[in-house]
Amino acid sequence: MKKLLFLACVALTLNSCFSAKGLPVKTVDNTAKTTQTENTTTTETIDHSQFDALLKKYVAKNGDVDYKGFKNDSEKLNSYVSYLEQQTPSKNWSVETQLAYFINVYNANTIKLIIDNYPTKSIKDLDSPWLKNRFKIGDKDFSLAGLENGILRKMNEPRIHFAINCASASCPKLLDVAYTEANVMQLMERATKEFINNNSKNEIASDKIKISEIFKWYKGDFTTNGSVIDYINKYSDTQINANTNLDYLDYDWSLNEQN
Template structure:
């Protein structure tokens, strides 16, 4: 009887463990086996050091056509160009990124992958008032990469966040008003550092934050992902923001966070 109870307990522990692993995967924490190179402290833009150079020109053309300077998206226009979008998505998904790709190529690939499949998700559910109205928007495995399928949350949390480049938070767009704007050009390895800097500066100095010398009200992004911005060089959120803010914040300034507007970023 004792041995039987012990065996039942062991089976329950294993079952709970497997269930927990499934929950972690569903929450988009795992990388799905994707390569996650660490970004160097001084990232340079280059296409010269990679086994693969992905052509993102099709996505670039679509963004220039359907995204305005404020990052607002013409989803109806995107829908009319569904053939071109589907062709680009198929192209992206045909790749199997590996460790022979440079960190520049990996960053550009996964940022574009996230953004393009987010637009696709909205179109598949259009009309919709908010991405949060879509069941499993970030947890369902809807993004094919090679012979695997990833969740949008997996691309963000399991891949991009593990690459030690906090500026990715201002490059990926969650189709919402409080999100960093969708850049009207594709990210590329040849411009990645300058593009990440541009996205970060524009977001921090936009109305998504209220920055004064002695008091700041920041986007909730800085609260949700606080640990990504804290390093030995930037030990506080203020230190990180001051690298890009046109208004320099005093060290003892009070910090609070704004409510997040999840309504659709539609023109």
């Protein structure tokens, strides 16, 4: 049954299998600049400092993760995850507050999933890593796929694909800093540019490219205002010819573990 659900979600490009479950999720206005959104206010203050300290301690600059260290400090990570579960998004939250919150919920729970099952060679070796409900947002149960496809992807912000981390070598790297209302737009921009220009994630020349399968799996998210190449060219140091054929690198699901 779980396999059938997964295949059904893939067939629908994962857009309609999950919902925000009644949460007041906002969408990003992409007609505005991609830095800070102006004139936004929030009555909520979410404290991500505990996660920020853990990331700085256990994540290398290249994104590799010291999962043994996280496991030894699991009490602090579990405390942060529990804290996030108690923060119920409201309509008063700014879009930046929501983005930072949901990205951190995803990344913290992915790390928790790995250390709860550590040692492991790949997240794909675990039991339904993305489809099983593993955490709460307020009083609602969520899976990682439910959060990604039912909330984050519906916020009209394709840069989230480079902000969330799936604990694998081919994923966009996990940053050694937590997302906050103040930095989320800047960090998503940085994460997107770094990923696209990382030669181990994308091989880009003007007339020949092999790019991450992320651009295939979530193509619709990147083509609302043009082609995949148009999107990549916004961030790529090497500009790609518009008629270049798209080819994809095989995805490496081995654990993004620090040696």
